[in-house]
Amino acid sequence: MKITLQHFPLHFKVPAGTSRGVMTEKQSWIVRISDGISEGIGEISVIEELSPEYVSFEEFEQTIAHFLSCLENGWNENLNQALQPYPSILFGIESALLDLKNGGKRIYFDNAFARGQQKLPINGLIWMGSEAFMAEQIAQKLASGFTTIKMKIGTMELNAELALLQSIRKQFSKDEITLRVDANGAFDVETAKVVLQKLAVLDIHSIEQPIKAGNIDDMKMLCLSTPTPIALDEELIGIYNKEEKIKLLETIQPQYIILKPSLHGGIFGTQEWIALAEERNIQWWMTSALESNVGLEVICQMAGEYSNSLPQGLGTGSLYTNNSDSPLTVADGLIYRKLS
Numbered sequence: 001m002k003i004t005l006q007h008f009p010l011h012f013k014v015p016a017g018t019s020r021g022v023m024t025e026k027q028s029w030i031v032r033i034s035d036g037i038s039e040g041i042g043e044i045s046v047i048e049e050l051s052p053e054y055v056s057f058e059e060f061e062q063t064i065a066h067f068l069s070c071l072e073n074g075w076n077e078n079l080n081q082a083l084q085p086y087p088s089i090l091f092g093i094e095s096a097l098l099d100l101k102n103g104g105k106r107i108y109f110d111n112a113f114a115r116g117q118q119k120l121p122i123n124g125l126i127w128m129g130s131e132a133f134m135a136e137q138i139a140q141k142l143a144s145g146f147t148t149i150k151m152k153i154g155t156m157e158l159n160a161e162l163a164l165l166q167s168i169r170k171q172f173s174k175d176e177i178t179l180r181v182d183a184n185g186a187f188d189v190e191t192a193k194v195v196l197q198k199l200a201v202l203d204i205h206s207i208e209q210p211i212k213a214g215n216i217d218d219m220k221m222l223c224l225s226t227p228t229p230i231a232l233d234e235e236l237i238g239i240y241n242k243e244e245k246i247k248l249l250e251t252i253q254p255q256y257i258i259l260k261p262s263l264h265g266g267i268f269g270t271q272e273w274i275a276l277a278e279e280r281n282i283q284w285w286m287t288s289a290l291e292s293n294v295g296l297e298v299i300c301q302m303a304g305e306y307s308n309s310l311p312q313g314l315g316t317g318s319l320y321t322n323n324s325d326s327p328l329t330v331a332d333g334l335i336y337r338k339l340s
Contacts, residue, residue, distance in 0.1 A: 003072045005064060006030045008043075010292055010320045016127050021049075026290055026320075027057065029064060033071075033096040040100030043295035044092035045262055051289075052238050052263075053086045064089055080268040084240040088289075090266035095298045098267075106297060113304025116327070116339040120303055121311040123148040123180060124333065128155050134164055142168075145332035148178040148205075148311040154186025158195065165202050174203035178311070185212035185234055192222060200227035206256055209233045220252045229255035236264050236273065245276050257282060258313070261299060262289040274306065287313025293326035300328060300335060 010026040028045040044064060046054040054060050067089055070077075083090035098108045112118035124141030126134055126149060134151070141149055149168065153161045165179060181204055187195055192210040199207060206229040211218055213234040223230050232254045239245055249257075257277050261270045270286070277284050286303045288296050296317050303312050314335050317328050329338040 002034045003068045004032045011322050013321050028292055031092045031096050033100050038100055038104030040096040040104055042092040042095030043291050044088050045291045045295050046088050051088055087265050088262040091261045094267045108298045109301040109305050111304045114301045116337040119334040119336040122315040122335050123150040123311045126151040128152045131160050147333050150180040153181045154183045169202050178205045180205045182208040183210045185209045189218045196226045196228045204228050206231045223252055223254050231256035231258050233258040240265050249280055257284045259286050260289040285310045285312050288316045290316055293317050293324045
């Protein structure tokens, strides 16, 4: 087995604004695993200040190299267990091994989506920025046929953000356009209570992570009484043990969870979260952690393994100036593999 690693920094076409700041570049590495006949490819991708295993570029690259060296030299440990604290590295290695197993044809899951026979509904993502910039993005997404819009909130003045949502609601009912918002933990508890009430008036589908992760009792209280469904995202980061996952879900009892394999335990960990959520009648959807088309391809095919009608968060393939080629195509709010 031969393994190679390539640093592949991703450059945003337009600076991407979140409540954690503005991103112009994203760190990513491409891992290739060859058996001498076929080659599997995967992506190790991190979000600074969010990915739990990323401290510095040099340290993280050394960590990747260490694990890849172990694998190349006949690693005997349980991959999922050893790499639990390193979900992005686990995801990249899992992806490359799956591709290699299936002949190195970028088929990670042999299903209808991978064969170009299934289209998945996705949400249109609106990045934070000026009111005019966000309004322009909303208009573009609606004109492109999206019926689910996800808007980042929490850095502009709240009334301005609500006014943007209200402008959509005046044109489209909740049956015509589904509106999701993502706060990235921007609000304190008391502000969150007010926000949840105001969003309910606008028939908002859900709000992601209204308060910072780690405030379990407060999040439990909000989920118990909220008029707007709450989705956990950052709250799931760093929870890798099955018993701890069960405890978190049963304590908070969220309406939804949102899963990013690079943050939530790789492919193995994400599948475990899904199984545990479905057992407890908690709905979920999958989203990318802003990977390139390499990682996005894996997540899309993984989503195709499930019968989940909720729009996924997978429309991020056009964010970068230097993205890799891919058959992934987005049209009319759907993503699919356009095969020749």
